Structures are given as C-alpha cells and as structure tokens.
Amino acid sequence: MPRLPPAEKLPLAARKNLRDEWDSKKGELEKKLSDLLGVAWTVEVDPKALFPYAEEGSYGNHSPGNLITEYIEGAHSQLSYIIGRTGGEIYKTDLNDLAHAHVIAFDYTDDSSVYYNGAVVNEQGQLVIVFRENALGTNISSALEEGKLKKALQTAPSTKPLNFHARLSLAEDYEPKIAELQAKFSKLLNTDITLNNNAEANFAKLNGAEGIDSDWDQGFGRTLFSYFEGLYSQLEYNKFGSDDMLQEALVEEVSAKKIEIRVLDEIKASYHEVAIEDGILYIQTAPKKWAYNASYAGEKIMDLL
Known part of the structure; x- marks a missing residue:
C-alpha cells in the first residue's frame, strides 16, 4: 500500500478524544519515559498523519487519543521490563546513544519483515514505532517488545566499533x-x-x-x-x-x-x-x-x- 496523505481535518469526536486522552496525558507519559531512560525524551506524533491509516470504525478511527496513549504506555512497560533485567542497562545505554534525538515517533511501513508493528531508529536519531497496513492499533503493547527493540538497535545508524x-x-x-x-x-x-x-x-x-x-x-x-x-x-x-x-x-x-x-x-x-x-x-x-x-x-x- 502506498503512503497515505495526512487528513486535512479530523472529525470533532476524534479531536475531542485527542484532547482528553492524549494531549492531557502527554507530559506525564514523557516524564515517565525520561525518568526511566535517565535523559529527557519526548513524543512527536501527528494525528492527521496517523488518521488515514485507521480503518472506518476501528479503535484508531474513533479513539485516536486513547490509541496513542496506549502505544506510549506499552512502550514504557516494555522498556521497564527489558531495562530492569540483568544486563538490561545495555539497552538503556544504546537506546540513548543510537536514538540520539530522544524522540519517540510513529510512521507507516511497508517492510514485509514487520508483522503488525515494530520499531526502527531513523537517520534523524528518532525511535519510530512503525505499523503495517491495516495494523494500526493491533497488538499495541508489543510494539517495543525485546525482539523488536533489539532489531531496531541492531540496524540503527551507528559509528560504534561493535554492533x-x-x-x-x-x-x-x-x-x-x-x-x-x-x-x-x-x-x-x-x-x-x-x-x-x-x-x-x-x-x-x-x-x-x-x-x-x-x-x-x-x-x-x-x-x-x-x-x-x-x-x-x-x-x-x-x-x-x-x-x-x-x-x-x-x-x-x-x-x-x-x-x-x-x-x-x-x-x-x-x-x-x-x-x-x-x-x-x-x-x-x-x-x-x-x-x-x-x-x-x-x-x-x-x-x-
């Protein structure tokens, strides 16, 4: 599927849901991520760019604010589990180093190796949660599970002497x-x-x-x-x-x-x-x-x- 253009305007119900369920929680969630990772992290998301990928009647279509919040809450939960394990500090160190912009973003991908969702570190140093066609809102909590985060860090642009x-x-x-x-x-x-x-x-x-x-x-x-x-x-x-x-x-x-x-x-x-x-x-x-x-x-x- 080709990349879709952003929506010109969101329906009122979607805008209200974004205000109540994402905008009001964004600062708190960013603080939780920053506290976990030891440096200031932010979330950059353009709801108008996401909305066209949400099928009519889907969760992302009628509740985009809840959708974004759940993705970030899931990311925090997965990172907390990974970093808290023995040896998990290497994930924290490399995530901060390789995703040097300290930003979580969202984007569509047509990469066939991605099943529902995953993550990449882009050239701008952002950690990007990616989703496949018809998969926005599917398996939200798993987007940054260990295997997917490991793949993102392994393939991230890097000048480190070891991968x-x-x-x-x-x-x-x-x-x-x-x-x-x-x-x-x-x-x-x-x-x-x-x-x-x-x-x-x-x-x-x-x-x-x-x-x-x-x-x-x-x-x-x-x-x-x-x-x-x-x-x-x-x-x-x-x-x-x-x-x-x-x-x-x-x-x-x-x-x-x-x-x-x-x-x-x-x-x-x-x-x-x-x-x-x-x-x-x-x-x-x-x-x-x-x-x-x-x-x-x-x-x-x-x-x-």
Whole structure:
C-alpha cells in the first residue's frame, strides 16, 4: 500500500478524544519515559498523519487519543521490563546513544519483515514505532517488545566499533563473569594475570568474514568467555595449580602476565591454537573456525613449554 496523505481535518469526536486522552496525558507519559531512560525524551506524533491509516470504525478511527496513549504506555512497560533485567542497562545505554534525538515517533511501513508493528531508529536519531497496513492499533503493547527493540538497535545508524548484538552479548555473557575467572587464573598460577579479549579488533576481523556463522555476533561475548574458560580448564586439568615447576615455566614464558584472544586470517590447527609472543599468551583462531570447540582452547599448552 502506498503512503497515505495526512487528513486535512479530523472529525470533532476524534479531536475531542485527542484532547482528553492524549494531549492531557502527554507530559506525564514523557516524564515517565525520561525518568526511566535517565535523559529527557519526548513524543512527536501527528494525528492527521496517523488518521488515514485507521480503518472506518476501528479503535484508531474513533479513539485516536486513547490509541496513542496506549502505544506510549506499552512502550514504557516494555522498556521497564527489558531495562530492569540483568544486563538490561545495555539497552538503556544504546537506546540513548543510537536514538540520539530522544524522540519517540510513529510512521507507516511497508517492510514485509514487520508483522503488525515494530520499531526502527531513523537517520534523524528518532525511535519510530512503525505499523503495517491495516495494523494500526493491533497488538499495541508489543510494539517495543525485546525482539523488536533489539532489531531496531541492531540496524540503527551507528559509528560504534561493535554492533548491538555483540555489545549485548558482552554485557550479558562476558562482563558479569570475567573478573571472577581472571581471579581464578591468578590463583591457579600464583601471580596476577590479566585477561584481554581484544573485543574491538576481533569483532572487526570477524565482521563480514567469509564462512562464519550468520549469527556469530549474538554469541560474541559468550564465545570470548568460553575461550578463556577453556584455557583455564586445560591448565587445571594439567595440574598447573599444584605443580610449582609447571607454574614457574608458564609464568617465565608469559612474562607480561597477560592472556589474550586474537583472530587471525588463518591458523594451522583445526579449531584454535595457543602461542606466546612478547611475553603474552595468545589463544588464536580464525573466522571460519570461530567458536568451534572453544571449551578445548589451550589443549596444546604443554607443547609450548
């Protein structure tokens, strides 16, 4: 369906409903959104532009004010749930960064991947609630549910070095656990060890690489953690924690006391390998081998010593 021109004038009943059920509540709803997101957000909606998409006799046709209010209340409810979960702060941070205009707007879309409604971040930095043909007012409360918000942030114009999927995975699957694992490495080897995932460089190497799984970025943080966890398990299995000779041999070679992950164009091993350069212990893999058997990272560690 082609985009429809705005209505020249709304019926009196529709104008009254807008005044009573949207205009009178707009400020309060904007404040709730702003309090939740930590910065001032506003809602920009042109009822005349929305009205032509409301079928005769539909909710949006006779109660456009209620319709808009329910969309914004639904957006607030969905955002509250998402942000309140463990790791949900990444949604708040990225929403404020990527939707930098801090505006919620509405628009029609003919995007066939949108079912009823969804969201996009446009070039102007607005978070836009979009709706399909004959779907204005359908499933109102779901317009900003997590999957739809995630898609909006993933596809938003961005200059960030990592896409949203990768940042989300780091926030949920890597950052909450890495300090504890680093402490375990230090205890096992009886010296302070630093873990460095080289996230930005590795993402750049993987992004768009030939042969990599299409959804690799959604598990980016989990995979990075698995490589470090796999190496720890191999060190533990080989008794580094209880053998002073093994500890001293490894620490002597890894003089920088750093363990890092790096993605190379190619490696000789089947899935991953370990190498020591300039006093740094590297867990190495290649794009086509990314994430495969990560739990066995470091299985050849004894060969280095």
